[in-house]
Amino acid sequence: MFGKKQQNHINKRGGVHVAHNKFTAESESVRMPIPAQVVIPLRQHIGAPCTARVKVGDLVKVGQLIGDSEGFVSAPIHASVSGKVTKIGEMVMPQGLSCETVTIESDGQMEPYEGVTPPKIENRQDFLKAIRSSGLVGLGGAGFPTHVKLNPKDLDKIDYLIVNGAECEPYITSDYREMMENSRYVYNGILTAMKYLEVDKAIFGIEDNKPKAIELFTQMFQDHPGVQVMALPAYYPQGAEKVLIYKTTGRVVKEGQLPMDAGVVVMNVTSVSVMHHYIQTGMPLVEKRITVDGSAVKEPKNVIVPIGTRIGDVIEFCGGYKTPPRKLLMGGPMMGTALCDDNFPVIKNNNAILALDSEVVQTQERACMRCGRCVRACPMNLMPLNIDKYYHARNVEDLKRYSPQLCMECGCCSYVCPSKRNLTQTIKLAKGLVSQK
Amino acid sequence: MEKKLIVTPSPHLKAPKTTSQVMLDVIIALMPAVIAAGIIFGLRALVLIAVCAMSCVVFEYLFCVLLKKPNTTSDLSAVVTGVILGLNLPVTLPIWMAVIGAFIAIVVVKNLFGGLGQNFANPALVGRIVLMVSFAGQMTRWAEPFYYKASEVVTTATPLAVVSAGEGTLPSYLDMFLGVRAGSLGETCVLALLIGFVWLVARRIISPITPIAFVGTVFVCSWLLGLDPLMSIMSGGLLLGAIFMATDYATTPIMPAGKLMFGIGAGLLTVLIRNFAGYPEGVSFGILLMNILTPYFDRWTTKKAFGGGEK
Numbered sequence: 001m002f003g004k005k006q007q008n009h010i011n012k013r014g015g016v017h018v019a020h021n022k023f024t025a026e027s028e029s030v031r032m033p034i035p036a037q038v039v040i041p042l043r044q045h046i047g048a049p050c051t052a053r054v055k056v057g058d059l060v061k062v063g064q065l066i067g068d069s070e071g072f073v074s075a076p077i078h079a080s081v082s083g084k085v086t087k088i089g090e091m092v093m094p095q096g097l098s099c100e101t102v103t104i105e106s107d108g109q110m111e112p113y114e115g116v117t118p119p120k121i122e123n124r125q126d127f128l129k130a131i132r133s134s135g136l137v138g139l140g141g142a143g144f145p146t147h148v149k150l151n152p153k154d155l156d157k158i159d160y161l162i163v164n165g166a167e168c169e170p171y172i173t174s175d176y177r178e179m180m181e182n183s184r185y186v187y188n189g190i191l192t193a194m195k196y197l198e199v200d201k202a203i204f205g206i207e208d209n210k211p212k213a214i215e216l217f218t219q220m221f222q223d224h225p226g227v228q229v230m231a232l233p234a235y236y237p238q239g240a241e242k243v244l245i246y247k248t249t250g251r252v253v254k255e256g257q258l259p260m261d262a263g264v265v266v267m268n269v270t271s272v273s274v275m276h277h278y279i280q281t282g283m284p285l286v287e288k289r290i291t292v293d294g295s296a297v298k299e300p301k302n303v304i305v306p307i308g309t310r311i312g313d314v315i316e317f318c319g320g321y322k323t324p325p326r327k328l329l330m331g332g333p334m335m336g337t338a339l340c341d342d343n344f345p346v347i348k349n350n351n352a353i354l355a356l357d358s359e360v361v362q363t364q365e366r367a368c369m370r371c372g373r374c375v376r377a378c379p380m381n382l383m384p385l386n387i388d389k390y391y392h393a394r395n396v397e398d399l400k401r402y403s404p405q406l407c408m409e410c411g412c413c414s415y416v417c418p419s420k421r422n423l424t425q426t427i428k429l430a431k432g433l434v435s436q437k
Numbered sequence: 438m439e440k441k442l443i444v445t446p447s448p449h450l451k452a453p454k455t456t457s458q459v460m461l462d463v464i465i466a467l468m469p470a471v472i473a474a475g476i477i478f479g480l481r482a483l484v485l486i487a488v489c490a491m492s493c494v495v496f497e498y499l500f501c502v503l504l505k506k507p508n509t510t511s512d513l514s515a516v517v518t519g520v521i522l523g524l525n526l527p528v529t530l531p532i533w534m535a536v537i538g539a540f541i542a543i544v545v546v547k548n549l550f551g552g553l554g555q556n557f558a559n560p561a562l563v564g565r566i567v568l569m570v571s572f573a574g575q576m577t578r579w580a581e582p583f584y585y586k587a588s589e590v591v592t593t594a595t596p597l598a599v600v601s602a603g604e605g606t607l608p609s610y611l612d613m614f615l616g617v618r619a620g621s622l623g624e625t626c627v628l629a630l631l632i633g634f635v636w637l638v639a640r641r642i643i644s645p646i647t648p649i650a651f652v653g654t655v656f657v658c659s660w661l662l663g664l665d666p667l668m669s670i671m672s673g674g675l676l677l678g679a680i681f682m683a684t685d686y687a688t689t690p691i692m693p694a695g696k697l698m699f700g701i702g703a704g705l706l707t708v709l710i711r712n713f714a715g716y717p718e719g720v721s722f723g724i725l726l727m728n729i730l731t732p733y734f735d736r737w738t739t740k741k742a743f744g745g746g747e748k
Binding site for chain 1: 743
């Protein structure tokens with residue numbers, strides 16, 4: 001009745017104000033000592049998992065290919081230390097998928113692979129090939145292979161590059177450190193991506209709780225009228241892809257479509273920087289900056305870690321645990337995954353390890369009283385309480401009316417719920433139920 | 438890592454506000470009206486309200502025990518229902534009748550329909566309506582304000598009954614505002630109810646849309662009918678209903694547009710019943726009928742999901 005008259009807008013009052021807790025913002029990245037051993041999972045991206053291209057006993061060097069796949073939506077994986085392959089194993093990743101792993105015993109030399117040379121790029125095809133070889137995936141968290149993203153099916157339709165420097169998750173400062181420490185790479189990376197996407201307009205969105213970064217890049221890009229550095233209000237989830245696209249360009253990514261259908265390509269700021277680093281040096285993505293924080297960590301800081309380093313070793317480098325952690329997270333507190341122990345390895349799209357103690361509040365679900373706070377908080381204009389209700393009734397017909405598949409799992413509904421219902425989790429389950437039938 | 442880690446789905450942070458805190462805020466907002474009732478109608482008013490609140494909690498507890506469900510009394514919603522029910526009763530009502538009202542509210546209306554959030558009608562409101570229909574005499578026996586200072590109970594007519602009957606004298610605006618008039622315990626003191634309203638809105642417990650639309654509609658319609666609009670909105674249970682019952686989460690719409698429709702609809706019904714039906718007061722029935730329409734309001738006002746297709 002009234003639904004059809006409404007225009008398709010984002011919920012302008014949606015989202016939540018979470019304490020930023022960016023304690024490590026001014027902590028300059030430190031490089032971790034070479035770990036004795038790395039365990040590199042061969043599934044670190046969305047798409048086809050890689051299979052091992054090395055055998056037990058092989059000697060490998062930093063940047064050498066160890067895993068690849070024939071799939072188009074996939075990204076190769078490289079050795080992050082030099083040393084000997086001691087095991088090809090299998091592990092269950094925190095998200096529940098299992099994959100092959102390559103264990104490398106480090107020789108402590110970090111000798112670069114001979115094949116690591118700057119790629120020759122003369123045209124767009126060379127560029128895409130180079131990006132694929134770099135193993136780069138979306139470093140904001142989703143891990144979508146970058147060479148696929150930069151190769152939209154209809155290049156003429158793309159008229160904007162959006163660079164995501166929002167970093168709206170609490171605690172995490174790794175993108176901010178990238179902007180401050182590697183601003184030249186970010187700068188050149190943006191210009192390179194614009195060149196090969198054949199766009200003359202780019203918007204660089206940064207939350208206004210990072211004024212230094214906004215000032216820095218506004219100055220750097222002042223001679224490039226096509227690049228607009230946009231200060232975004234600091235609230236969660238400003239950096240969610242669909243939200244960012246709407247806030248910067250006013251465009252709506254329709255259900256079942258990708259940002260490229262709305263004429264935009266969105267790249268995380270660290271991805272842009274790493275891309276340029278690869279073009280300059282030819283060293284693939286073998287290390288990652290990680291924010292280590294949380295009340296259970298003795299010395300919170302930003303650490304540059306070889307991919308595959310055990311999380312426990314990273315925390316050990318940060319002084320170890322101050323108190324026994326009650327929750328260990330891979331990623332931020334709003335969307336991160338809780339780990340059952342600290343033996344998991346760091347992967348490409350990891351940007352934080354949080355060991356929480358006093359922040360953890362265990363809550364019990366109570367009955368929904370229909371207060372509507374979840375509806376007001378949902379940036380996507382969904383009605384989490386109704387999805388929750390119909391999911392528990394297994395009522396697929398009514399579930400479909402409330403479009404659970406549009407949920408981006410930002411967690412705002414669960415965050416605000418006074419009845420402490422696990423709405424985000426239920427909506428994830430509802431997505432599965434709807435797609436089954 | 439001697440202690441085991443907690444693994445839960447994201448998000449791992451939760452806003453501090455809980456159900457019981459929300460309910461506590463409503464109880465705090467009701468306190469000015471309770472205090473006013475104590476001043477205007479004496480100790481017995483407070484006893485009646487306390488009996489209602491306690492019986493509601495006891496009934497909810499017993500219901501949970503009998504049905505082997507987790508005890509939900511700590512969410513304080515039963516206390517809210519009890520206090521609102523108490524504020525809807527005349528001071529002279531026998532205690533046992535108040536207990537029956539609490540039983541209807543908590544057991545029949547709330548818990549038999551599934552408990553907090555599941556009931557389709559406001560429990561306190563239906564409790565009051567059932568009492569009104571069952572014990573019409575006792576439910577309309579209105580004592581004079583400050584009757585307890587006199588040697589015997591003097592009963593009188595409420596301002597709405599005065600208007601309805603067309604005889605008797607109406608209190609002054611100031612008396613109406615301060616609550617020095619006959620009526621249900623909590624409905625008389627406009628000042629106390631407004632303090633509660635400001636508290637609820639300031640604490641972001643309720644949206645002001647429904648109360649403003651409700652009261653505004655009654656004001657405008659009464660004025661169009663040639664009545665004194667100011668007197669109309671201050672008399673009867675309008676403010677008590679609009680502020681505390683038309684804003685009940687479970688039984689009113691979620692979306693702002695739905696809240697607006699609810700308020701206007703309840704306002705229209707109130708004016709219709711007050712002026713053209715047998716009862717002098719129409720707030721209860723106005724809200725109750727809108728409670729029944731709430732699922733439709735919710736359905737009509739569901740916003741299109743961002744990026745979603747046609748519905």
